[in-house]
Amino acid sequence: MIDLKQYIRDIPDFPKKGIIFHDITPLLQNAKAYEAAIDRMADMLDGGGIDYLVGIESRGFIFASALAMKLRTGLVIVRKPGKLPYVTINASYDLEYGSDSLEVHRDAIHQGSRVVLVDDLLATGGTAKAAGDLIEKLGGDIAGCCFLVELTELEGQKKLSPYPVWSVVKYEA
DSSP states (O other): OOOGGGGOEEEETOSSTTOEEEEOHHHHHSHHHHHHHHHHHHHHHTTSOOSEEEEETTHHHHHHHHHHHHHTOEEEEEBOTTOOSSOEEEEEEEETTEEEEEEEETTSSOTTOEEEEEEEEESSSHHHHHHHHHHHHTTOEEEEEEEEEEEGGGOHHHHHTTSOEEEEEEEOO
């Protein structure tokens, strides 16, 4: 089994002093490591009766699109404001180093659709929570949240409760 942490490099003080950025680009550059990451995420989700995977901008797209193909589900993208061409709904959220907002097309999810949120990293949970709020406003049922990396010391899972949270790689303080 491939140790995926070997393919994630730590960059201190990015995007600001005191933050350690877990850079997944080396993992993406290695076909076997990327495939292993997708396979592990798919194993966590397989059999869940999922209608849509929701990829959160931007690195979430990398994982959600590959997973959607593998699991044969639909793909919905949640983006930063002003990036989607049709009518959208919006949610704002706080990051560990600032604030931002997300948008989704208002017709992206149908009432009662089973949805899993997908992103590269779970930190404080603010981004995923905002994406989940958007999906719920559209009538979607969140079956869970799936991440490549989780920073457990930031307790993002608490913000996403009561949804199940699945992470392939965990970093502790």
